[in-house]
Amino acid sequence: MTRHTYSILRRFYAIFFPIVLASCGGGSSEATSSTSVPFGIDVRVDGSQVQSLSLTRGGRLELTIHAGQKLHLESSTNTAVSWNPTTASLVPMDRHSSPSMWDGTFPVASLGQMTFMITANEDSSETAMLVVNVTSPPVTSGRYGREIFAAHDLSETKITALITHLTVPEKPLAQGTLFLWPGLQPSPRSANFNPIGNGVLQPVLSWGRSCSPGNQPSAYSTWWVSAQYVNITAKEAGFTGCQGGPIMLVTPGDVLEMAMSLDGDIWRQTVKDLNTQQSVAFDMRLQGQDQNYALFKIERWNRAVLSSGVMFTDTTITWSDPQPMACSPRSIGESDEYSPGIVTNGGRQCTIKTIILESPRVFWRLQSLRKRSYGKYQEEVPKVPAGSS
The missing domain is CATH 2.60.120.200 (Jelly Rolls)
Structure with a gap:
């Protein structure tokens, strides 16, 4: 991406997507400045969108999910980022990562916290923090x-x-x-x-x-x-x-x-x-x-x-x-x-x-799953010949 193209994109998102993460519990005076937002990150858990992060200096979002759920992060404009996940104990299963996407499922036995220091590859000063708490399933x-x-x-x-x-x-x-x-x-x-x-x-x-x-x-x-x-x-x-x-x-x-x-x-x-x-x-x-x-x-x-x-x-x-x-x-x-x-x-x-x-x-x-399971059970039950005792 050329410097001129990047400047145009930056101005476009500053006008149409002025979302600031200071309201999510983080951020300094820089996070609310007019330099604004070059792009955002969509956060999804088990396919449902939780919130869209905007990458600004000091931006922070913290959420709690339970073990067994899938976390999916994606750059909303396909702009390259570095995810930088850090954790002391959590090791997600089926983890996939690219410059525009990260996803993984936390094993049922996993409890703890994972932190993402998400940084724009084009401008390392543009960084947001995502904290994910993983607790026991209900x-x-x-x-x-x-x-x-x-x-x-x-x-x-x-x-x-x-x-x-x-x-x-x-x-x-x-x-x-x-x-x-x-x-x-x-x-x-x-x-x-x-x-x-x-x-x-x-x-x-x-x-x-x-x-x-x-x-x-x-x-x-x-x-x-x-x-x-x-x-x-x-x-x-x-x-x-x-x-x-x-x-x-x-x-x-x-x-x-x-x-x-x-x-x-x-x-x-x-x-x-x-x-x-x-x-x-x-x-x-x-x-x-x-x-x-x-x-x-x-x-x-x-x-x-x-x-x-x-x-x-x-x-x-x-x-x-x-x-x-x-x-x-x-x-x-x-x-x-x-x-x-x-x-x-x-x-x-x-x-x-x-x-x-x-x-x-x-x-x-659930009804559909029960019906399917019952049908499978019916198929597996041995048929008793007519007239037998």
């Missing part, structure tokens, strides 16, 4: 939608805030009860677990009747939401049963911003309908009890049927201490799917673009 816990995020040190690290966005599904059949919610829950090892015990802070989107206080609508007339605290095991006065704030009626397609944050010793919950701008709230003191688990769940009661997946978007979990490995779920339902977590704020925050509980795409893929 445990599959049943067929119903349920994802759990947790720190590796439950006795020391707590969650201090969670914000997510839940899209209201279409109206289900008029039977049973459905509860769709994100929630925070303590570990038995958490600080001040007793005497309150195992309760859940949860803004709940409900279909049907509930134990929640408030003026509930007629059953099956509409979806409705309220911020709640539910504890069915506690014996401590003031913490038993279902407690909650006002009820808000919502419509399929509405996006609900659900937030929980620790303010001193008070847990503050708010639910805001971004379509109508209405909101409800509920505050609860939990006697200094730490919350260690972040849950995303579909609860079904009495044969309730949900005809679509449940989608949470733009979720951010904030920890009291750095927990980059906690940016991937510990446990998922068998047809759930999620985006790789982006780590920011020195490892104290984890952002997940999309969490889908009971994803139709994954569900039908």
Whole structure:
């Protein structure tokens, strides 16, 4: 590439692709200067795009994936780069590399961190850092939608805030009860677990009747939401049963911003309908009890049927201490799917673009695999001649 051609490309990308990585937790004043971006790097995990890095001085992106997943990096303009991966212990399988592409699959037994110092071959001053945390694969816990995020040190690290966005599904059949919610829950090892015990802070989107206080609508007339605290095991006065704030009626397609944050010793919950701008709230003191688990769940009661997946978007979990490995779920339902977590704020925050509980795409893929396996089994079963005993 001639110096003149390179100058034209540089100017083109400075105008049309002014993406700066300082917002991803890194970067100096040079990273936001007008010299801008000569090209970018697409980051994909198992085929799904995570984020596009722009190579600027000091640019940095950190993400968490689980062992067994495939990482693919590609120069978005086929411009030659040096990948410079460094690691103390991780050795990817099926690794392929060229001046415009790098990919590899991390073995199931691999846990640790790999760092890429990506440098433009045309200009070595243009460098970005990609940090990849590789953690254990999540445990599959049943067929119903349920994802759990947790720190590796439950006795020391707590969650201090969670914000997510839940899209209201279409109206289900008029039977049973459905509860769709994100929630925070303590570990038995958490600080001040007793005497309150195992309760859940949860803004709940409900279909049907509930134990929640408030003026509930007629059953099956509409979806409705309220911020709640539910504890069915506690014996401590003031913490038993279902407690909650006002009820808000919502419509399929509405996006609900659900937030929980620790303010001193008070847990503050708010639910805001971004379509109508209405909101409800509920505050609860939990006697200094730490919350260690972040849950995303579909609860079904009495044969309730949900005809679509449940989608949470733009979720951010904030920890009291750095927990980059906690940016991937510990446990998922068998047809759930999620985006790789982006780590920011020195490892104290984890952002997940999309969490889908009971994803139709994954569900039908599993059904197809089961059908194929059953057909194979049928073919392998010896046929018994008619009339034989």
